[in-house]
Amino acid sequence: MEVQLPAYRDHGEQEPEDRGRADWRQRIASWMFWQARDKHQEGRPYEEWDGSWKRIGASGLPGELTWDEFVAARSGIRRRENIANTRPLELITVSGGSLFLPRAYAALLDCWEQVEEGLVARARICKGCAAQGPRWGGWRTQRPLGYATLCPPCSGAAFQRGRDRPIVDGSSGAAARRAGARPATSGMNDVTETQRRILLDK
Structure with a gap:
């Protein structure tokens, strides 16, 4: 199936809800836009930089970037460029200025989203x-058993309930001493204590 790349959007133009959203098309496009920008700016004075690399060109890729250039430039980092623990760049084909992916693979990525x-x-x-x-x-x-989602009012209420509840901390040395028990020690401390008793007995 043909892959339609989304248009380029600067970070400041994106809505907070859209940033970091699972979007495999957007992720693939971002890799291409970054490479097109690098090609546009490389060896060119800053005064000549413009936004032409943000537009999809005749090759189906952003700017003047070609598929062969993109693959060659990303070959060293393609192992890190994965989506849903798969490598989409190895399955993309280019024909007539369009990008294609196997339909079953595109369905898998949609499911991942x-x-x-x-x-x-x-x-x-x-x-x-x-x-x-x-x-x-x-x-x-x-929280003691991990992380939980609590809005500010519920978080405040939970904190207040904790303050009103008697503090019982069996894991602390102070609580263990108050209970008349010997605080838990590491294996190394246990060995040291045993050696000390042996020397005292001598």
Whole structure:
């Protein structure tokens, strides 16, 4: 199937909700735009730089970039350029100024987008009141068993409940001493203590 590359958008032009979104077409396009920019600027005075590299050219790639140039330039880092643990650049073909991918592979990438966005959506929901939080994890709160999503009111309420609850910390040395138990020590400390008793017995 033919792959239609999305138009270039500067970071400042993107909506906060769109930044970092799982979008395999946008990710492939970004690799090409970066390479087209490098080709445009390389060996050219700064005064001659312009935005021509942001437009899709006759080759189907941004600017004056050709497919052979793109593949040659990215050959050293293609192992790191993966989407859903796959390497799309190895499956793309170019014909008549258009880019093509196997239809089954494109369907797999579409499924990856849905799964990724579903996980993000679940992680944004406040555990206390089910309100939706910001995309970039502003409500993520560290808890004893990991991280949880709590909106500011629910986070404040949870903190207050913790303050009102008696502090019982069996993992601390002070709590262990108050309970009349010997604090847990590492294996090295246990060996040292055993050696000390043997010397005292002598």
